[in-house]
Amino acid sequence: xxxxxxxxxxxxxxxxxxxxxxxxxxxxxxxxxxxxxxxxxxxxxxxxxxxxxxxxxxxxxxxxxxxxxxxxxxxxxxxxxxxxxxxxxxxxxxxxxxxxxxxxxxxxxxxxxxxxxxxxxxxxxxxxxxxxxxxxxxxxxxxxxxxxxxxxxxxxxxxxxxxxxxxxxxxxxxxxxxxxxxxxxxxxxxxxxxxxxxxxxxxxxxxxxxxxxxxxxxxxxxxxxxxxxxxxxxxxxxxxxxxxxx
Amino acid sequence: xxxxxxxxxxxxxxxxxxxxxxxxxxxxxxxxxxxxxxxxxxxxxxxxxxxxxxxxxxxxxxxxxxxxxxxxxxxxxxxxxxxxxxxxxxxxxxxxxxxxxxxxxxxxxxxxxxxxxxxxxxxxxxxxxxxxxxxxxxxxxxxxxxxxxxxxxxxxxxxxxxxxxxxxx
Numbered sequence: 001x002x003x004x005x006x007x008x009x010x011x012x013x014x015x016x017x018x019x020x021x022x023x024x025x026x027x028x029x030x031x032x033x034x035x036x037x038x039x040x041x042x043x044x045x046x047x048x049x050x051x052x053x054x055x056x057x058x059x060x061x062x063x064x065x066x067x068x069x070x071x072x073x074x075x076x077x078x079x080x081x082x083x084x085x086x087x088x089x090x091x092x093x094x095x096x097x098x099x100x101x102x103x104x105x106x107x108x109x110x111x112x113x114x115x116x117x118x119x120x121x122x123x124x125x126x127x128x129x130x131x132x133x134x135x136x137x138x139x140x141x142x143x144x145x146x147x148x149x150x151x152x153x154x155x156x157x158x159x160x161x162x163x164x165x166x167x168x169x170x171x172x173x174x175x176x177x178x179x180x181x182x183x184x185x186x187x188x189x190x191x192x193x194x195x196x197x198x199x200x201x202x203x204x205x206x207x208x209x210x211x212x213x214x215x216x217x218x219x220x221x222x223x224x225x226x227x228x229x230x231x232x233x234x235x236x237x238x239x240x241x242x243x244x245x246x
Numbered sequence: 247x248x249x250x251x252x253x254x255x256x257x258x259x260x261x262x263x264x265x266x267x268x269x270x271x272x273x274x275x276x277x278x279x280x281x282x283x284x285x286x287x288x289x290x291x292x293x294x295x296x297x298x299x300x301x302x303x304x305x306x307x308x309x310x311x312x313x314x315x316x317x318x319x320x321x322x323x324x325x326x327x328x329x330x331x332x333x334x335x336x337x338x339x340x341x342x343x344x345x346x347x348x349x350x351x352x353x354x355x356x357x358x359x360x361x362x363x364x365x366x367x368x369x370x371x372x373x374x375x376x377x378x379x380x381x382x383x384x385x386x387x388x389x390x391x392x393x394x395x396x397x398x399x400x401x402x403x404x405x406x407x408x409x410x411x412x413x414x415x
Contacts, residue, residue, distance in 0.1 A: 006398075007391030016375045016390065045394070052397045055404065056370050059268065059348050064260040064277070069252045072281060076288040178380055179293060182305070203312075206305045208361065209383035 004028050004038045009045045149235030151226035155190040158222040163241070166217040171243050172209050181245040182206050184214035185238055192232040194223040202238055214241035249295045251288055258296060258372075259284070262303055265371040269307035271352065279306045297377040300368060304381070350411070354403035362396035369393060 008028055011017050017025035032038050147154035157163070175181070182205030189198040199218050201211045218239060226235035259280060266276035266283075283303040292298035355363055361382055368378045375389035384392060 005391070006394035007388075009390075010394040010397070011375070011390030014369065014375070014390070014393065048397055048401055052366070052400055053370070055347075055351055055400075056268070056366065057264075058344070059351050064263045066256075066259050067281070069255045072255070072284055073252075073288065076285055079285070172383070175383065179298075180301075180380060180383075204308065206301065206308065207381070207383050 002031075003035065004031060004041070006041075006045060009042055010049065012042075013046060013049045147226070147235050147237045149226060149233065151228045151233050151235050153227040155194070155226045155235050155237055156224040158194070158224055162221055163217065163239075166220040167213075167241065167243060169220075170213040170216045172213060175207065175209060176243070176245050179245045180207060180210075181243045182210050183240050183242045184211045185240050186214050186218045187236060187238050188218050189234060189236050190223045190225060191234045192225050194225045196221065196223070197234065205241075205243065210243050213243070217241050249287075249291050251284070251295070254287075254295050254299065255284055258299065261371045262299065265300065265367050266303055266307055268355075268367055269304070270310050271348075275310065279303060279310060282306055294377060294380075297373065297380060300371065300373060300377075301381055304364070346411075350404060350407045354400055354407055357403045358396060358399055362392065362399065365389070365392050366396050366400065 008017070012025060012028060017028060032042060183203075184201055184205035185203035187200050187202040188196045191197045196218055199215055201214065204211050205214065218241065221239075223237075225232040227233065262283065263273075263276050263280045266279045267273055270276055270279065280303065283299055283306060286302055287295070287299055290298070358366075361384075364382060365378055368381060373381075376386045378384075379386040379389050382392075
């Protein structure tokens with residue numbers, strides 16, 4: 001004789017069993033009417049269900065002040081109009097002057113960035129490798145957002161398009177079609193031969209399956225190893241793997 | 247398809263704040279994050295607005311928790327250094343009963359896996375099994391079992407903490 005399992009009991013208590021389904025709420029209710037053992041278990045689970053609900057609902061703020069929605073909508077509108085004011089600046093007369101200013105700023109920022117990157121690189125090289133909270137260097141490399149270790153040149157992706165290909169391959173179809181996406185930041189150790197020796201999720205995408213897929217994507221990639229002078233060295237990198245749903 | 251965010255906001259805002267509170271354990275911060283989640287929502291038109299909202303809110307809370315952890319680590323180190331310097335006695339216990347219960351709940355929750363915790367929060371926030379399953383990457387048919395186990399573990403951990411408190415007197 002079959003019995004109702006805890007999962008079914010909790011689904012019943014959560015109002016998630018379908019009464020129309022022949023194996024759903026109907027069948028379970030019939031069984032409960034006949035089986036004293038399962039009825040006793042239902043009571044115990046009911047008590048547990050109520051206790052947990054009580055514990056959780058008692059915790060936290062009781063009276064949540066709700067600002068009017070209009071306030072929020074106005075704030076969102078203000079953000080948008082700020083953005084469009086910037087867009088209006090782009091009229092033909094101004095574009096010419098702005099382009100000159102912009103290129104000057106870019107050159108200036110680029111120089112400053114280069115100096116900063118060199119300084120940060122020195123700083124990072126002195127950091128203890130074992131401390132996970134240590135800052136990472138941002139390098140202007142396609143896709144790779146950070147690298148650590150002792151090197152004069154960070155590892156490079158041999159073929160950036162391979163990331164897209166692997167993402168397409170490993171993106172779980174039910175998440176992709178279900179509109180579920182995210183970005184997983186993967187930290188990987190690229191050895192002196194350019195191979196991925198170790199990797200971990202540094203920042204979750206919010207979905208376990210996407211995190212797992214991101215690790216598989218990184219496993220597929222080939223790198224040009226980092227160099228310290230003319231020597232090839234291993235280095236840690238950080239690589240955001242982006243899953244965009246349909 | 248357009249979404250009537252005003253209606254979603256009025257129906258779901260308090261529950262979303264409570265959901266966020268249980269992730270960041272700070273009422274003001276929970277409010278700010280809920281506002282932020284709705285700000286991001288306006289102008290978007292996802293198929294399932296509520297599930298989408300909770301996903302965004304969950305991600306915001308996760309980023310927040312990471313920042314908070316770094317901040318706390320720094321703070322704890324400063325406090326240790328300061329205490330060592332002045333050899334101050336540690337802070338005494340706080341009196342309020344609900345605060346104790348909250349703290350106990352937090353510690354009991356810490357013994358659960360992140361997936362079990364999220365399943366409990368999302369359920370408590372009124373999401374359906376199908377919506378929760380989609381967010382956690384589980385099969386909807388497995389939700390009953392996941393929640394049953396999560397509730398049993400939480401109750402056991404909470405009871406154990408209550409007993410240690412009674413034993414301590």
